[in-house]
Amino acid sequence: MGRAWAIIERELRRFRRSPVLIVISLVFPIVQLVVLGYAFGGNVKHLKVAIVDQDHGVPAVKVRELASALASGARTIDTIDYGDPGRAMEDLRDGRVNGVLTIPPEFSRRVLERNQPRVALIEDNTDTFVSATLAGTLAGMIASYNEPAHAPRIPGQATLDVVEVYPYVPYVQYLLPGTVVMSVFMMVMIGGGIIFIDDKARGLHEGYLVTPITKFELIAGFNVSGTVKAVMAGVVLMTIGSVIAGIPNAFNLVRLFRLFVVVVITSFALISLMFLLMVRVSDPLLPRAVFGVLNTLLYFPSGAVYPQQGFPAWMQVIAVVDPFTYSVHALKCLLLKNTGFGAISYDLAFLTIFGVVAMTAATMLFKRTL
Amino acid sequence: MNAIDVREIVKKFGEFTAVKEISFAVEEGEIFGLLGPNGAGKSTLIRMLTTLLPPTGGTALVNGFDITRQADGVRRSIGVIPQAMTSDLELSVEENLIIFAKLYGVPRVKRERLIDELLQAVELTQWRAAQVKHLSGGMRRRVEIARGLVHEPKIFFLDEPTTGLDPVSRVAVWEMLRTIKHQRELTILLTTHYMDEADKLCDRIAIVDHGELKALDSPRKLKASIPGLNTLEVSFHNAPENWAATLEALPSVEGVTVQDHVYRIATFNGPATTTAILETAAHAGVPVLSLSVQSTTLDDVFVHYTGRALRDELQEASAKDSPFMLRRG
Numbered sequence: 094m095g096r097a098w099a100i101i102e103r104e105l106r107r108f109r110r111s112p113v114l115i116v117i118s119l120v121f122p123i124v125q126l127v128v129l130g131y132a133f134g135g136n137v138k139h140l141k142v143a144i145v146d147q148d149h150g151v152p153a154v155k156v157r158e159l160a161s162a163l164a165s166g167a168r169t170i171d172t173i174d175y176g177d178p179g180r181a182m183e184d185l186r187d188g189r190v191n192g193v194l195t196i197p198p199e200f201s202r203r204v205l206e207r208n209q210p211r212v213a214l215i216e217d218n219t220d221t222f223v224s225a226t227l228a229g230t231l232a233g234m235i236a237s238y239n240e241p242a243h244a245p246r247i248p249g250q251a252t253l254d255v256v257e258v259y260p261y262v263p264y265v266q267y268l269l270p271g272t273v274v275m276s277v278f279m280m281v282m283i284g285g286g287i288i289f290i291d292d293k294a295r296g297l298h299e300g301y302l303v304t305p306i307t308k309f310e311l312i313a314g315f316n317v318s319g320t321v322k323a324v325m326a327g328v329v330l331m332t333i334g335s336v337i338a339g340i341p342n343a344f345n346l347v348r349l350f351r352l353f354v355v356v357v358i359t360s361f362a363l364i365s366l367m368f369l370l371m372v373r374v375s376d377p378l379l380p381r382a383v384f385g386v387l388n389t390l391l392y393f394p395s396g397a398v399y400p401q402q403g404f405p406a407w408m409q410v411i412a413v414v415d416p417f418t419y420s421v422h423a424l425k426c427l428l429l430k431n432t433g434f435g436a437i438s439y440d441l442a443f444l445t446i447f448g449v450v451a452m453t454a455a456t457m458l459f460k461r462t463l
Numbered sequence: 464m465n466a467i468d469v470r471e472i473v474k475k476f477g478e479f480t481a482v483k484e485i486s487f488a489v490e491e492g493e494i495f496g497l498l499g500p501n502g503a504g505k506s507t508l509i510r511m512l513t514t515l516l517p518p519t520g521g522t523a524l525v526n527g528f529d530i531t532r533q534a535d536g537v538r539r540s541i542g543v544i545p546q547a548m549t550s551d552l553e554l555s556v557e558e559n560l561i562i563f564a565k566l567y568g569v570p571r572v573k574r575e576r577l578i579d580e581l582l583q584a585v586e587l588t589q590w591r592a593a594q595v596k597h598l599s600g601g602m603r604r605r606v607e608i609a610r611g612l613v614h615e616p617k618i619f620f621l622d623e624p625t626t627g628l629d630p631v632s633r634v635a636v637w638e639m640l641r642t643i644k645h646q647r648e649l650t651i652l653l654t655t656h657y658m659d660e661a662d663k664l665c666d667r668i669a670i671v672d673h674g675e676l677k678a679l680d681s682p683r684k685l686k687a688s689i690p691g692l693n694t695l696e697v698s699f700h701n702a703p704e705n706w707a708a709t710l711e712a713l714p715s716v717e718g719v720t721v722q723d724h725v726y727r728i729a730t731f732n733g734p735a736t737t738t739a740i741l742e743t744a745a746h747a748g749v750p751v752l753s754l755s756v757q758s759t760t761l762d763d764v765f766v767h768y769t770g771r772a773l774r775d776e777l778q779e780a781s782a783k784d785s786p787f788m789l790r791r792g
Contacts, residue, residue: 099565103551103558110553110594296547300610303513303543304566305535463515 096306100314101321108284108322118279118326119333126272126334129398130265137226141190142170143181150201156212159234160194169230185217192216192227262429265338270424271397273331274359274417278388280326281363285319286371286380294377302461312456316364323360324353331356340428351427351434355441359420362444365451366416372458391417419443464527466491466618466650467512473520474507474674481507483674484521489652489667494644496665497654498761504674505654506546509622512652513543526617539567542611546622550606552596556587559595559606560613567614574613581609584643601632608639612647619644621653625660633657637664658761668761670768677768686759689767690717693733694757697726697740700750709747713739720766729763 108114144160146153157172164172173190175181181193195213203210214231218224292298301311331352335343342348370387371380394401394408395417401409412418419440426432426440434441467489474482482504489495497505510516512523514534522529528536550559557578564574582588585605590598595606604624611619624640625633637660644651655661661668662682670677670685678685699706707726711719715732730736733756744751 095568096566099562102565103554103562106558107551107553295549296545297549297551299515299543299545299547300549300563301566302515303538303541304563305538305568306566462517463510 094310094313096304097310097314097317100301100306100311101318104315104318105321108318114284115280115322115326115329118283119276119330121279122272122276122330123333123337125275126265126268127337130263130268130338133264133268135264136169137223138168140170140192140223140227140230142172142227142231143175143184143190143193144172145175145178145181145193145195147178147198148196148200150204152201152204152210153196156194156196156200156234156238159238160231163230163234167230169226182215185215188217191223192231194231259430260341263338266340266429267425268398269331269334269338269340270421270428271392271395271417272334273327273356273424274395274397274420275388275392276330277323277327277356277360277420278363278391278417280323281319281360281367282380282384282387284322284326285315285364286367287377287384289315289368289371290374290377290380293375299463302463308459308461309456312368312452312459316361316368316452319364319367320357320360323364324357327356327360328353335428342431345431348427348431351437352424354434355420355423355427355437358441358444358448359416359423362416362420362448362451365448365455368455369451369458372455373460391415394418395421397421416444416447464491465489465524466493466526467495467652468524469508469512469521470523471521472508472511472518472523474504474511474516475519481674482511482518485671485674485676486521487669487676487679489650491650492644492648493666494640494651494653494664496661496668497652497671498656498658498661498668498765499654499671500656503671505656505671506622507674508671509620509652509654512537513541513620514538539614540617542614542616542619544604544607544611544619544621544624546626548600548603548607550595550603550610553594555592555594556582556598556606556609557591560610563610564613569614577613577615578609581612584646585609585639599632601628601635604628604632604636605639608636608643612643612649615647616649618650618652621651623654623656625655625657633660640664658765662761670765672769678764682761685761685764689759689764690729693730693736694759694763695726695728695730695733695736695740695754696757697728697754698724698752699726699744700752702726702749703747706749709743710740713743727763727766729759 142160144157146157160170160172163170175184175193178193178195181190181195184190185193193215195215197211197213200210200212202208212235214228216224216227370383374380390411393399394404394412394415396412397417401412401418404412423437423440426436430436465488469485469487471484471486472482473480473484485504485508497508499505507516511518512525512530514530514537517531522531524530525537526540528534528540530537551562554562560578560581561574564578569577579588582591585608587602587605587609590602595603598606608621608624611621621640625636628636640651641664643649653665665682667679667681668685669679678688680688702724703709707719707721710716710726710728713736715730715736717729717731719729720727728736728740737754737756740754741751
């Protein structure tokens with residue numbers, strides 16, 4: 094294996110002289126973590142709601158007071174009183190307001206008669222996040238309206254008490270595991286795949302092939318050096334990302350060790366996958382062309398940005414064979430739940446077997462001649 | 464034992480035959496040149512001999528090892544400088560040599576001694592810590608020469624070692640190769656499309672064209688093997704149609720070829736033929752525009768054996784002369 098070490102030494106010496114490489118592989122994931130994490134992670138606020146009160150009775154006033162309370166308290170909505178329902182609808186269509194809450198003329202009478210009083214929410218449903226938030230907020234407001242003034246001492250209705258096992262997880266923390274895996278993948282593609290094919294095109298591999306090095310030594314050398322580079326990218330991103338995302342107790346040594354193991358096995362699996370894909374490629378444009386496609390195909394189905402349960406069946410099939418899925422799951426367990434190896438043993442086993450199979454196949458496909 | 468013994472070797476790429484049943488032997492300690500234009504099959508031949516390409520037919524023994532069945536033995540016996548510049552630009556001169564010494568499994572103590580000696584031989588000792596990217600093209604080529612010798616091979620293959628270098632660097636590389644060959648008792652096989660390189664550097668030359676071996680001998684014997692000791696290049700103003708036949712009938716003339724209105728006349732007696740040409744032209748009223756007398760060159764040899772001038776081939780192929788090209792047949 095001495096010859097494999099020579100390859101590793103060469104690759105790492107080159108890497109040390111090209112610090113820009115590690116910067117490139119980190120910049121994109123960090124920018125994505127910060128921008129996506131905070132863009133998607135915050136609560137929706139200041140949704141504009143037109144209030145059209147056609148009743149003006151005491152119950153209607155109570156509804157308007159509750160809406161005003163929401164506007165001044167949680168600030169989820171801002172209320173605007175409209176006298177003309179037609180004008181309110183026109184502003185809804187023009188996007189000046191997000192919803193129109195209409196209190197119909199017979200509302201107070203129906204309240205007093207206990208005859209199914211209704212208020213209407215007409216909303217702009219082109220943005221599902223906004224419309225779901227608006228509907229949820231106003232449904233909660235109506236539930237408060239319906240609560241009796243004096244609750245019985247012993248309630249007869251069943252209630253659901255929700256107990257959260259873990260502290261609140263902001264979206265930026267939810268996004269961190271996928272971002273770590275993406276940084277590993279970026280380094281695998283740039284520091285592994287692209288450089289491998291560029292060296293091949295420049296004729297550098299001819300220099301290796303005329304030496305007595307074996308196929309296995311050559312692939313092992315490239316694989317180990319690629320893994321080391323990817324681990325460095327993953328560890329740096331995990332450290333910076335944990336600080337940015339505010340992971341609680343981020344530098345617990347036991348957890349850091351477990352995270353390191355996951356990053357190493359992830360790097361090995363992804364570099365092996367990359368070599369399997371690139372082993373017969375000689376056109377330097379190809380790895381650059383497939384880079385974006387592979388990134389999309391591996392990153393999004395992994396559950397890094399959205400729960401896999403919401404995927405269509407075909408995407409769930411991709412998710413099952415996607416190594417990102419197992420890396421993201423393992424990192425989520427460690428970063429968000431601080432579990433032990435027991436919870437991620439299946440992920441580690443899948444990634445290890447995936448890496449070994451891919452590397453074996455790459456070695457078999459590797460041509461010792463030009 | 465011959466250092467290299469090539470036996471009816473063939474290489475086909477699909478329907479195209481790049482090397483057609485070539486046989487030759489290279490003796491130990493000689494500098495052997497494969498001379499031919501780009502696309503002649505030289506690089507394909509050298510790649511087969513260095514185990515980079517499997518032959519389609521025939522075989523070759525390199526240092527006694529069969530290139531297909533004992534490829535590892537061949538690899539341990541040879542040093543190879545590919546056509547493209549393949550040193551790691553980010554690494555230093557010394558690091559490049561260390562990595563390759565490790566790839567050949569050279570022990571540490573021996574490695575350090577060899578690297579010192581080689582850097583001295585290629586005059587790069589003071590540049591040992593410099594990154595290769597900061598060196599000139601000629602210096603990079605010298606790094607590659609040192610790299611190819613870092614495991615003390617018996618046979619050294621160089622694929623167009625001076626392509627892309629300026630004339631001064633080319634001469635420096637030739638001198639370096641001669642010195643190293645004598646110091647290390649090397650056998651050298653190189654490919655080239657430069658006439659002067661083959662003429663001044665090689666003990667023997669094989670002329671290769673269209674994948675075939677056209678001639679093989681020392682430069683001196685090759686030149687002596689073709690008719691004429693001198694070549695006259697003459698151009699005339701409005702030469703009549705049968706002018707070549709007229710010239711061919713002059714005393715001592717062995718042959719006349721015409722290219723781009725220039726008459727190349729092979730003769731055993733340059734001065735006598737020159738006088739006869741001038742007299743004949745004056746008598747026929749054909750003005751002489753230019754006249755030069757040359758000794759027989761390898762270009763004449765190449766024309767004689769292949770039917771065309773190598774320099775014409777080079778002009779067509781000059782765009783590919785970069786040492787950083789990706790692949791050449």
